[in-house]
Amino acid sequence: MMHRREWVYGWLFLSPALLFLFTFTHYPAVKTVISSFYSTPKGRRPAKFIGSENYQTLIQDDVFWQVLVNNFWFAVGTIPISIGLALLMALWVNSKLKGRTLSRVAFFAPTVLPLIAVANIWMFFYTPGFGLIDQFRSGLFGLPAINLIGNPDTVLAAMIVVAIWKEAGFFMIFYLAALQSIPPVLKEAADVEGASSFYYLRRILLPLLMPTTLFVSINAVINSFRLVDHIFVMTEGGPDNASSLLLYYIYETAFKYWQTGYAATLTVVMLVLLSILAIGQFFLFDRKVHYQ
Amino acid sequence: MKPLVKMKNCIASIALTMGVATSAQAVDLEFYFPVAVGGKAADTIQALTDEYVAANPGVNIDAVYSGSYGDTVTKALTASRGGKPPQLSVILSVDMFTLIDEEVIMPFDDLVKTDEDKAWLQSFYPAFMENSQTGGKTYGIPFQRSTPVLYWNKEAFAEVGLDPEKPPASWEETIEMGKKLVKKDADGNTSRWGVRIPSSGFPYWLFQGLSTQNDVVLANSDGNETYFDDPKVAEALQYLVDLSTKHEVMAPGIIEWGATPKAFFEGQTAMMWTSTGNLTNVRENAPFDFGVGLLPGNKRFGAPTGGGNFYIFADSSDEQKVAAFDFVKWISQPAQSAKWTIATGYVAPRPDTWDTAEMKAYTDDFAPALVARDQLEFAVAELSTYENQRVTAAFNDALAAAITGTKSVGDALAEAQKKADAILKDYR
Numbered sequence: 001m002m003h004r005r006e007w008v009y010g011w012l013f014l015s016p017a018l019l020f021l022f023t024f025t026h027y028p029a030v031k032t033v034i035s036s037f038y039s040t041p042k043g044r045r046p047a048k049f050i051g052s053e054n055y056q057t058l059i060q061d062d063v064f065w066q067v068l069v070n071n072f073w074f075a076v077g078t079i080p081i082s083i084g085l086a087l088l089m090a091l092w093v094n095s096k097l098k099g100r101t102l103s104r105v106a107f108f109a110p111t112v113l114p115l116i117a118v119a120n121i122w123m124f125f126y127t128p129g130f131g132l133i134d135q136f137r138s139g140l141f142g143l144p145a146i147n148l149i150g151n152p153d154t155v156l157a158a159m160i161v162v163a164i165w166k167e168a169g170f171f172m173i174f175y176l177a178a179l180q181s182i183p184p185v186l187k188e189a190a191d192v193e194g195a196s197s198f199y200y201l202r203r204i205l206l207p208l209l210m211p212t213t214l215f216v217s218i219n220a221v222i223n224s225f226r227l228v229d230h231i232f233v234m235t236e237g238g239p240d241n242a243s244s245l246l247l248y249y250i251y252e253t254a255f256k257y258w259q260t261g262y263a264a265t266l267t268v269v270m271l272v273l274l275s276i277l278a279i280g281q282f283f284l285f286d287r288k289v290h291y292q
Numbered sequence: 293m294k295p296l297v298k299m300k301n302c303i304a305s306i307a308l309t310m311g312v313a314t315s316a317q318a319v320d321l322e323f324y325f326p327v328a329v330g331g332k333a334a335d336t337i338q339a340l341t342d343e344y345v346a347a348n349p350g351v352n353i354d355a356v357y358s359g360s361y362g363d364t365v366t367k368a369l370t371a372s373r374g375g376k377p378p379q380l381s382v383i384l385s386v387d388m389f390t391l392i393d394e395e396v397i398m399p400f401d402d403l404v405k406t407d408e409d410k411a412w413l414q415s416f417y418p419a420f421m422e423n424s425q426t427g428g429k430t431y432g433i434p435f436q437r438s439t440p441v442l443y444w445n446k447e448a449f450a451e452v453g454l455d456p457e458k459p460p461a462s463w464e465e466t467i468e469m470g471k472k473l474v475k476k477d478a479d480g481n482t483s484r485w486g487v488r489i490p491s492s493g494f495p496y497w498l499f500q501g502l503s504t505q506n507d508v509v510l511a512n513s514d515g516n517e518t519y520f521d522d523p524k525v526a527e528a529l530q531y532l533v534d535l536s537t538k539h540e541v542m543a544p545g546i547i548e549w550g551a552t553p554k555a556f557f558e559g560q561t562a563m564m565w566t567s568t569g570n571l572t573n574v575r576e577n578a579p580f581d582f583g584v585g586l587l588p589g590n591k592r593f594g595a596p597t598g599g600g601n602f603y604i605f606a607d608s609s610d611e612q613k614v615a616a617f618d619f620v621k622w623i624s625q626p627a628q629s630a631k632w633t634i635a636t637g638y639v640a641p642r643p644d645t646w647d648t649a650e651m652k653a654y655t656d657d658f659a660p661a662l663v664a665r666d667q668l669e670f671a672v673a674e675l676s677t678y679e680n681q682r683v684t685a686a687f688n689d690a691l692a693a694a695i696t697g698t699k700s701v702g703d704a705l706a707e708a709q710k711k712a713d714a715i716l717k718d719y720r
Contacts (some may be wrong), residue, residue: 043392063689127551128543129560142479150492150546152696236493239546239692240699255366257682258390 029271035264047261054265064266066241067229067249071155074245075224077160078167085164086171087209091201093172094179104176111170119233123149126234149235152242153222159243162230167223171216178212179205210289214281221277225270246270313639317676318350319615324381325355326364326600328569333436336635340415344622351615353380361600365390368605372396377605380616385423385601386684389515390432393678398606399429403617412621415642422673424601426515432601433620434641436632437526438567439595439664440498442588443574446581448473448484449561457560459563459585463505465641466563466588475560486541488561489532490549495691496675496684497596498565502528503589504594504672510687515677516719520687521709529694529701531590537697545696553577567598568664571637575658584660587669593670600640630654677712678719 036054039045058064093104110118125132128147137143148158182205190200206213228248231237237244237252244252250270253261305465323341327333334357358364361384368381369391375398391397404410416424416434424432446456460466470486477483488500496510503510508524511517519525535542543677549566556564557577565587576584602614602620622628629645632638634654645651646665655661658695677683690708693699699707 040396058296068550123548127548129544129555136532138477138479138481142483144479145543147543147545150696152692226428232440238688239494239696240689252685256362257679257685258369258394275701280650 003232011045017240032264032267032271035261036268038261038264040261049069050261054262057262058265058269059232063241063244063249067246070242070244071225071246073156074163075221077157078163078218078224079217082164083213083220085168086216087175089168089172090175090179094176104125105167107172109169110166111173115166115227115229116233118166119162119230122230123234126158133272145231149241149243155235155243159230159234162234163223163227166227166230167220171220174212174216175209178209181209207288210285214285214289217285218278218281221281222274225274246273310603319352319611321351321353321612321616321619322378323353323355323616323619324358324364324368324378324383325683326358326361326382328361328436328599333636336632340623340628340631344610344619348618351619353619369394369396372605372607375607377607379561379605379608379612380605380619381605382435382600383433383603385420385434385437385597385599386674386680388423388426388603389676390679390680391603392426392431396605397431397603397609398613399431400433400617400620401429403604403613404427409621412624415644416624417641417643417668419469419668419671419673420641422513422645423597423676432589432603433624435600435602435624436636436638437597437599437601437641438569439597439640439667440501440565440567440587441595441663441667442563442565442585443556443570444563444583444585445556445559445578446583448559448580455535456581457583459583460588461586462588463590467535467539467541470535470563471539476542482540482543485543487563488536488542488547488552488555489535489565490547490552491691491695492546492548492550494684494688495546495695496687497598498564499529499532499590499691500596500672500675501565501594502532502590504596504670505587505590505592507553507591507594509672510675511677511683513673514682515715518677518683518687518709518712518716520690520705520712526705527703529691529705533694533697536695546692556582567640568661569599569637571658571660571664575660584663586670587662589670593667595667596674597671598674633661637661639668677716679715682715683712686715688706 008259035047037049037051039053041047065282089107095109097103126148128134128145128150133148134145137146146154148154186204190204195203212214225245225247228245228251231243231248232243235243237248246266247270250263250266253259253266325334325337338355341353345351345353354411356378358367358381364381365383365387368378368383371377373395385389388397400413404413414431420437421430424430424434442459444459449456449458449469454469454472460469466487473484473486474482474571475484491498495701500510503525506528508519508522508528510519510525512519536544544654552564552568553568553573555561556574556681557579559580571584586593602624604616604620608616623632624642626642626645626648627650629640629642630648630650633640633645634650640646646655675684675687686708690699690704694701694704
């Protein structure tokens, strides 16, 4: 009797979370997979089953492949640098330096600011002629104006810089919290043993930070697909799709071109990619992560 | 006695409120409007709507600010799919085919009953109606419409010995004058360009100015055929590319729309092409004397029109349709239309608005406002097809590729035409 009641309690406690998870995560994911096999409904013509036609379109869609390659470079550009920068900043503001609180606030500020608003400020930095970067270039070095976001060769790099600036401070907070939970006796013991700071960092700090690194890197991977707000404001994916990312292309397909069936197909690709990457990371890091 | 009086009062007041409620329920309209040019437009629409409602007690109009043009069409289509469309909305004129394709709008012809209505339908500039009619029916009524014009810096013209009152009238003159206007600093870097034709986001719009000047149309009026690979289109695109690469009178790469007026104010360019929607902005912020003129011509003068039309949604009751139609008729009358044009800088869409006393006073004070009207004679419909966003996206990509030099003009346009053919084949 008692057992049965506990079982009911368990489900009762779980149900709010389950309800939300099913409504907003699992049901839409399953629905997306189903929609990807249907045509786009238009006016009074309902969606009809078309098998793998959307997937064949996908394979022949040049823009899709270009966007995928862009997203790969966007991930390669943002993930390691933002994590490395976050670690450096955390180590720095964790030490005893003057104006420590101010530095922490400064590093964290980009996370708090809405990206749409900030993208407008970055637009000004990048503006050729009278933008901030060009004023430095011509004022200090007499260099000609440079059109960073109007050139397909540089636009993606310019977007990567904005993304790193946005997320490095966020990751720093996690590293900072982890650093502060490391017992100071370890540092004292290392000093007594005569270990150099670099040895201490390599053999003690970094291994102890591994759970945080795993968490942060999964977040960074997700962000490399998710962080597209600045694309809307700064380039709209241009010139000629040079700065378009997968999620932005999905938005365009669904809400600009109104091809909801094909957009579902693109979303399935993104779901699969994210799942593979997340699972892969767990396996890859598993042996190196030591939980205390 | 007293409680009884109270009760009587109570019943009377209930009856009264019910009576008011039923009369207010007569016709409710939901009206989506986008704002593309700053705060004054929203206030003016609200004020005009309130004025109409005050004069027509049987109608209630809920004017909903719905974001940019893009947001508005997204919202209207989403609401229609959800079964709760607005009755009335201002949406880009180029979205007409999309709205027809989604079967959400209705032609105005179904509501036109009297001769007066018929005359009203004929009262707009033909250049604006091209984008509002297809298959012999009128689906949109021009409202917040614009057209690109040439702005030039008179001081810069005088500085290099050009007549400050005479802007370039042809493609060749743009190059000649542009070369004179280009200024280099001590390091040999260009500190002032001759001309600036913005190309970010939607390069097709200003490019359509060039293609029209080269006497070629980009799409047919049925919206199911494009002519991107026409040699004259290629010629126009080659001219645009040459302005930066060969003649070096325009900055290379994609040129930002948003930064264009600022670059003009800062003296970074002596001429710019941009929408008449910027008239008030330039008037208030240019620190020098400026002129406004027609876009230079080549084989002919030419410019696209742009901006938004009124649409009535099909999924409304008959009373709502009649009320919405009446509101559109009212707001497009010269008196209202003049208020709107003066507040925003949008081009008044019918000739008689320009004859009102308010407009005369406005244009006497600020003659450049007339240039847009004079250009309408040469203006053509903005590029619009079925699946408009996809087709223009393919074309925009091609223009961007040619401007940034990643593809040759011919290859880029041939590719865009191929994509457009694939998209439009179901509509032929």
